[in-house]
Amino acid sequence: MKLGIVGSGMIVGDLLSFIEQIPEIELVHISGTKRSEEKLRTIYQEHHFQRYSTSYDELLNDEQVDTIYIALPNHLHYTYALQALEAQKNVILEKPMTSNIEEAKELQRVATSNRLFLWEAITNQYLPNYYKIKSLLKDLGKIKVVECNYSQYSSRYNAFKEGNILPAFDYTKSGGALMDLNIYNIHFVVGLFGKPKDVHYYPNIENHIDTSGILILEYETFQCVCIGAKDCKAPLSNNIQGDQGCLHVPTPLSYIGSMELLLNDGTKEIINDNKDVHRMYEEFMAFVKMYQNNDYQQCYEMLEHSMIVTEVQTIARRKAGVIFPADEKHI
Ligand SMILES: NC(=O)c1ccc[n+]([C@@H]2O[C@H](COP(=O)([O-])OP(=O)(O)OC[C@H]3O[C@@H](n4cnc5c(N)ncnc54)[C@H](OP(=O)(O)O)[C@@H]3O)[C@@H](O)[C@H]2O)c1
Incomplete structure (x- = not known):
């Protein structure tokens, strides 16, 4: 290449x-x-x-x-x-x-x-641990709740509050927490479960941009919550909860590190199939x-797959009133 x-x-x-x-x-x-x-x-x-x-x-x-x-x-x-x-x-x-x-x-x-080839560079779709999660889903039984939280306080948020608006916080540059961090959660969930039947976004908006927000993805038989935040932080925690057990991923879903399989029968297994390489490798x-x-x-x-994710982020934002200049000719 x-x-x-x-x-x-x-x-x-x-x-x-x-x-x-x-x-x-x-x-x-x-x-x-x-x-x-x-x-x-x-x-x-x-x-x-x-x-x-x-x-x-x-x-x-x-x-x-x-x-x-x-x-x-x-x-x-x-x-x-x-x-x-x-x-x-x-x-x-x-x-x-x-x-x-x-x-x-x-x-x-x-x-x-x-x-021609056209690829979206989205790390999590190509990670061994992601393939592993796909194969483990059946062990969890019927999925009931999925929870993803990518909250990372951004040094660019300090600049934003002082009036220096960098692209990741600039609505005229299609920035915001959904586009920057929550997008990993959407890729993760859509790659595992397909297109949700409905989406709802509840953003915290400052200066026209979602500095954080909660996205609900409704599936036929379960509910999913995806949190993305650039204005506050929390221990990273992602859980896929089924009626037979839970898969816990305590790392950002941009690289899906070591994870825990916790089954109702008491089984507890730490799993990590990723190689020791850069997350983009x-x-x-x-x-x-x-x-x-x-x-x-x-x-x-x-x-x-990228089309479904892009459709989800577009619908979520527009329903919540997070509109970019790039949207204006389409709505
Ligand atoms: N996959 C991941 O893990 C990951 C992580 C972070 C970011 N990203 C994505 O990567 C993209 C870039 O993010 P970043 O953090 O690297 O941003 P960044 O540090 O702000 O860099 C943006 C680059 O774009 C250049 N640029 C701006 N306007 C341009 C123009 N009109 N023509 C040509 N170059 C222009 C800038 O050059 P000047 O400085 O000269 O303006 C700069 O080199 C974003 O879409 C972001 O979502 C992906």
């Missing part, structure tokens, strides 16, 4: 900390804004990219790049991904996929009609495998 990257922020730093462990990925081109030129040059030198640029057109026109990783603020995901697909590049799009379902559907249409390995095997079917199945 001949990779181009757009963006040089926090998540790109994470990616670069492990990506050289995947020899099938060739780092070709890193691109960003003029204001980040110094940073781009440093990354290009330290990680042996072939080129860097401060113009997205240069990346789009780079014939040696076949896949573009888009690591930009949420509101830019759609336009940057659309341009990349139109330039016949595969796309790895950071989570959350797009601002809303209409944008996501358009990207899906362009990707599939051009037979498995998703990038999966993308490379699909790419090498021309496995569009798996890619498009994952894309369908």
Whole structure:
């Protein structure tokens, strides 16, 4: 895979900390804004990219790049991904996929009609512990209650309160707790149980943005609560509760660490199938495998999953009045 990257922020730093462990990925081109030129040059030198640029057109026109990783603020995901697909590049799009379902559907249409790969970079869907949870569900009996809580006080919230509004807290940039943290919970739950029959979101709103909120996902036979908070913290706790036992995950659902299976018959088992690798390693390995095997079917199945998640976040937000500029032409 001949990779181009757009963006040089926090998540790109994470990616670069492990990506050289995947020899099938060739780092070709890193691109960003003029204001980040110094940073781009440093990354290009330290990680042996072939080129860097401060113009997205240069990346789009780079014939040696076949896949573009888009690591930009949420509101830019759609336009940057659309341009990349139109330039016949595969796309790895950071989570959350797009601002809303209409944008996501358009990207899906362009990707599939051009037979291009389009992946949402959502760590939890590719983790061994997630596959393990899928296989353990039957041991829990009939599922009754699911509870996910990703509450992480953000240093960017301090800046927000002082009036310095960074993208993750900016409603004009499709930010907020649902898009940033609760989205992991939605992916987790939808990947295990499919599309909920109804959704309700109860946000705490400051300056037009949900700094935290409680999402209820109603399923045919059980209820699920997903909490995402950037303005307060709590011990991380996720529980899938069935009439035969509970699976307890005491880590963020972005990487699903060691977990406990607690059955009604007294069985208590600590389970951890994850390897000792960066939380993003498995998703990038999966993308490379699909790419090498021309496995569009798996890619498009994952894309369908991302569509359901994006639809859930869109409906939840709009019902609760958390509306982004990107929504306005669709409502
Ligand atoms: N998968 C994960 O675990 C994970 C974790 C964190 C974040 N993310 C996602 O990754 C994305 C980026 O998050 P982040 O934390 O890395 O954000 P960040 O630190 O704020 O970085 C954003 C980057 O986008 C660049 N940028 C902004 N506007 C641009 C434009 N018009 N054209 C080109 N580049 C532009 C910025 O460059 P300048 O500084 O020059 O403006 C910066 O390099 C978000 O969608 C977020 O949800 C994913």
